[in-house]
Amino acid sequence: QVRLVESGGGLVQVGGSLRLSCEASGSDISAMGWYRQASGKQRELAAAITSDGSTNYADSVKGRFTISREHAKNTVYLQMNSLKPEDTAVYYCNVRRWGAAYWGQGTQVTVSS
Numbered sequence: 422q423v424r425l426v427e428s429g430g431g432l433v434q435v436g437g438s439l440r441l442s443c444e445a446s447g448s449d450i451s452a453m454g455w456y457r458q459a460s461g462k463q464r465e466l467a468a469a470i471t472s473d474g475s476t477n478y479a480d481s482v483k484g485r486f487t488i489s490r491e492h493a494k495n496t497v498y499l500q501m502n503s504l505k506p507e508d509t510a511v512y513y514c515n516v517r518r519w520g521a522a523y524w525g526q527g528t529q530v531t532v533s534s
Contacts (some may be wrong), residue, residue: 423447423523425514430528433504437532441499443514443525452517453490453497457510457530467512468499481507504532 429441441455454469454477468488469477476488487500497514509532514525 423450423516423518425516425523425525427512427514427525427528429499430512430530432531432533435505435532435534437504438500438502439504439530440501441512441514441528441530443497443516445495445497445514445516445523447495447518450495450516450518454515455488455497455499456513456515457508458513458527459507459510462510464513469515470497501530504530506532506534508532 424446425443427443429439431439433439451472452469455467456464457467458464467479467482468486470488470490485503490497509530511527511529513527516523
């Protein structure tokens, strides 16, 4: 079993920045990522990073969000800059290990205009 501890959400004004963190317990974590779900919408991928550092971003966040990971701490970060009201959502950490996917409890990000 993998436990995920998320932090870093909150309320920010348009154009502001936030940094999300997610620490995973256990070893052999492969891909790590952040999904988001806005009210009334489906959950979608925001950004993901593989164990070798390859990244993937949703078109809507490219150039504004940066995903990174710290292997020694089993931690993934999402640096979010130039935030827009449409970035408002619950952000969920997701990690994969041995073919199984694990989810964090979610952290609210609210961007006010």
